[in-house]
Amino acid sequence: MDTLTVSPERPKGWYLALMAPNTKGPAFAWLDPSRLYCNSQALADCVKDLLGPFHDDSIDIVAGIDAMGFILGASVATVLGKGFLAIRKAGHLCVDTQTQNYTDYTEREKTIEVRLDVLKPGVRVLLVDQWIQTGGTMKAAIELVEKQGATVVGVTAVAIENTEGGKWIKKNYKFSHCIPEELQNQIDNNYLNSFKTFN
Ligand SMILES: O=P(O)(O)OC[C@H]1O[C@H](OP(=O)(O)OP(=O)(O)O)[C@H](O)[C@@H]1O
């Protein structure tokens, strides 16, 4: 599929094939959303799918996680007509922040941070990231939001793997993702058959 091609019928999840297969090995995420973001129809359909379950929810702000979650989160925020709050990998914000340590799929200790002057009790937040694998990153983001007294309305990502952490998030928070039920198994096994026909 060419980067800018739009599948004529646009079946659910058609745009997943745009996420080129990993050519660099297991130390990297196995799926890269940056090509999905290049295709405006793919991004629009993805955002629509993510927002599906949240139509009747009151949301004050969308928070997206560094780095690929920024693009998706900002797109979600724009469609909702809400603002966007960046949850950053630590060490970049030149303002007072709250930090949270976590471990992700790389098994390395990491820290994320958020500025202190946006979230407060009563603020309803939709959390967005591109992917949830172990759930370590999203759990850390949830903790940051809740430590400041704000409310997590829901959690959304292109995919939520059925890992222990992924399942915990699904059990405890309203969530959405873009993976059709029949493909979830392939996501959990870290291989999409649609990659076979990808060129
Ligand atoms: O569920 P986890 O095991 O915590 O993994 C999920 C995180 O991993 C990816 O970030 P990564 O830092 O690889 O990439 P990015 O900076 O390209 O978003 C992804 O965007 C999530 O933030």
Ligand SMILES: Nc1ncnc2[nH]cnc12
């Ligand atoms: N983009 C991605 N694809 C697959 N697994 C991931 N784990 C974290 N990010 C990921």
